[in-house]
Amino acid sequence: MGEKKEKEEMVVTAWKVSGEIDYNKLVEQFGTKHVTQDILDRMEKKAGFLHTQLRRRVFFSHRDIDWWLDTYDRGEPVGLYTGRGPSGPVHLGHLLPWFFTKHLQDVYDADLYFQMTDDEKFLLHDHLTLDETIGYTYDNALDLIAVGLDAEKTHIISDTDNIDHLYRIGLEVAKKVTYSTIKAVFGLNDSDNIGIIFYPAIQAVPCFIQSAREGRKVAVLIPAAIDQDPYWRMTRDVAERLGYYKPAQMHAKFLPGLGKGGKMSASQPETAIFTIDPPELAEEKIMGAFTGGQPTVREQREKGGNPEVCSIYAYYFFLLEEDDAKLVELENECRSGAMVCGDCKARLGKVVSSFLVDFQRKREKAKDRLEEYLIK
């Protein structure tokens, strides 16, 4: 059942997301651009259809995507880069941009460098050992592979295990970035450890690694949630001085959690559906989720619910109902009161359950193919 909630202050930094997210305000604060109809038209034309995450503006903001598309159209080399902070199991919110990344890989036939920031997560969290974060790297890689990426064109990087691929370029970046800059961009202070101060240089590297390996300038696009923008703001500042292109970016919204507002959180397991959750557990979590419905069934029938603030609706919208007509139907049923929350949840539970069964099968198969996807 829905609850009235206090509006929390929005916080979106590289390392923290909380409060109610105002995406228009983020575009303004971060100085990014909205994804326009013109961009959607170009991407639709190339793909033959408009990907759900574009149609629904899940990827709502960008930097230089028009330039990246121009570069592609000129027949010049393009690449993709995204990543994951491996601090726990993967949830559906993490998968969201990965599905879109797979779409981009298919359409633009691009190599993807995928960074597992096991060093970052170790440096940030007192409770995590390096063995643990590296363990999550290879565990989370199974989820990535299950998304269906092309093994030939995907290069998974463990920062720690594959540092030999990263350190030289990382040093080049680090030499051009002062502590003052990092302090301002990431909100660090003097009592932070020297590892996390240096770390942004390592996160910059996959923007350039394909260019360095291929000995030519590759235009890189980073599809990722918008909280990671600070890293690439810094990277964009140094890119040209190092002889590389600035990376383009497309920024995704966050899949809302099943609890009250905000990002889905790995630290509150009941608010997230993890890819390794037993389907029954996922269904239970959904049955306990926060919705946009009325306090009682009678009120719901009379007044209808509000899909805009409903976490159940969000799952359909972001990920699990790709058919626009069916989504509208669902929305109408909710608003009119024809559908009550219990039924809606039970229905999503079935969808999620069947999604998980399928995904877990793919994830199991990925174990045999892990090696193929690791950077060589």
Added chain:
Amino acid sequence: MGEKKEKEEMVVTAWKVSGEIDYNKLVEQFGTKHVTQDILDRMEKKAGFLHTQLRRRVFFSHRDIDWWLDTYDRGEPVGLYTGRGPSGPVHLGHLLPWFFTKHLQDVYDADLYFQMTDDEKFLLHDHLTLDETIGYTYDNALDLIAVGLDAEKTHIISDTDNIDHLYRIGLEVAKKVTYSTIKAVFGLNDSDNIGIIFYPAIQAVPCFIQSAREGRKVAVLIPAAIDQDPYWRMTRDVAERLGYYKPAQMHAKFLPGLGKGGKMSASQPETAIFTIDPPELAEEKIMGAFTGGQPTVREQREKGGNPEVCSIYAYYFFLLEEDDAKLVELENECRSGAMVCGDCKARLGKVVSSFLVDFQRKREKAKDRLEEYLIK
């Protein structure tokens, strides 16, 4: 000829040495200990003789050498670690602690990890590229090998090329060191680059690498010039929290330059004798050196010279006259005026020239053995 000189302020940091060095004051400032007769006796007993650099107190200061010797005496594993900042060719001042390190390796049958800090030198110097500092790593390694170290027990590390050996432990160190600490220990500030802020974590690693590789706690001794002490002061603070021993240290004095006072400087090539200098060039440099002699030959004959401030005498004392009786004879001839500077220089010129001919032959041979000495 000697010149009267203004006393410059002493500066000894990890990255800068200038002014007239007061070694007693350094022991006090850094909080290290003087090498005592008791320590000399123990080391003499073990070696069967007292190495010139101990006898002459070139290695004059230490941290925990007594503990390191105790550990060795108990039959527990000990190791050695020292290194080089590869920013140019090697001069005789650099060789000084390496000869002593070879002696320690021989006597204590210890593995030596030798770190080439090509990342540090790149991060510190605007004019140096990474290719250049890495180039110096392998060039300077020839000098190290020519010193006569045991290939089986010597492991040369290029920070950049061998970062895969260093990064994990470096992260463990970095997580325990704040920017405040680094700022205080190294005198860095907010406009320094994030690479050099992180770098001390990498320089700490060879203190622990042997323990990590062998899966047992190894007591490590670092023989090095005293300016490197700040690195290991920081390292000692974190060592036990990471499950390692604090590294012991023995600190060397600096071989004086041929110019006026201070450390021999690679940036003033006329003040240093490089191992790759043609012998004639070395002789020329010596003929132009600063001495402790009088302004004229007549005055020298009358008043005698002052070996204590003489760079020519220093070469004999530190490196090239191991026979104490002959050194005293030389000193007496100088003080009495029996020897004039020109003759003394010419004599040293011959000694240096023959040293270089021999060393350059060994250095040439080292090219075929380089691979054997690199860390695997």
